[in-house]
Amino acid sequence: MSVFDTLRIAASGLTAQRLRMDVAASNIANAGSTRGPAGAPYAPERVVFAAAPVGGSPTPGVAAVALPALDRTVRVYDPNHPDADPNGFVAYPDVDVAAEIADLIGAARSYSLNATVTAAAKQTALDALEIGR
Amino acid sequence: MIEPLGSLSGRSLGSAGIGEPGFASLGRSGRALDPTGSDEHGSFLDALGEAVTRLNTQLTAADAAAADFAAGGSTDLHDVVLALTEAGIGLRLGVAVRDRLLEAYHDVMRLQI
Numbered sequence: 731m732s733v734f735d736t737l738r739i740a741a742s743g744l745t746a747q748r749l750r751m752d753v754a755a756s757n758i759a760n761a762g763s764t765r766g767p768a769g770a771p772y773a774p775e776r777v778v779f780a781a782a783p784v785g786g787s788p789t790p791g792v793a794a795v796a797l798p799a800l801d802r803t804v805r806v807y808d809p810n811h812p813d814a815d816p817n818g819f820v821a822y823p824d825v826d827v828a829a830e831i832a833d834l835i836g837a838a839r840s841y842s843l844n845a846t847v848t849a850a851a852k853q854t855a856l857d858a859l860e861i862g863r
Numbered sequence: 864m865i866e867p868l869g870s871l872s873g874r875s876l877g878s879a880g881i882g883e884p885g886f887a888s889l890g891r892s893g894r895a896l897d898p899t900g901s902d903e904h905g906s907f908l909d910a911l912g913e914a915v916t917r918l919n920t921q922l923t924a925a926d927a928a929a930a931d932f933a934a935g936g937s938t939d940l941h942d943v944v945l946a947l948t949e950a951g952i953g954l955r956l957g958v959a960v961r962d963r964l965l966e967a968y969h970d971v972m973r974l975q976i
Contacts, residue, residue: 744941
């Protein structure tokens, strides 16, 4: 148990929430993207969190990974769209913009929480140094 | 009914599971901060050298993170700030140890013979 374990655990939380914000931003930005890198419509992503060891600390931090959502597309009838299939349906990414905004707000708040933890950890370390004075 | 405190499982900062009957018999699986400091250092000088090396590593890591961020690398802003914070705390610790060392030296010098 090192002095900096709390800082590193909180840092893993900060990184995870940053990823969550990136993913929400990407989903919102690509809400109307009918083409992706592989030709298929953009696949919205979800962030999955997992407890993971950080920096030699016995208490786990968090690791986040962005994975494609299970429900990927909604079909909209728009026969004039260049990406419409022979039946006139266009596959759009299944992005719920309101839910993404809620997730974005949640990520920002969680980021603040983790930042508060880092501040407390730093203050604890400085307090420990003051003991010897 | 309220459970007795001893039956709670979890992590503790105490010296759990080192021969105390209350803890050992419960077979709790928690990590403990060893208050006796089981790390064995050969001498104070070795420990000091090791600490200085670690401090240097921290400072170098903070420098590298800041440089990478400034150069537009993929380092996150909070990683830079935390690396700087770690290095700052480490430096303060180093200064505190030096102060104590000098204090002890002066105490010895002031001894009346």
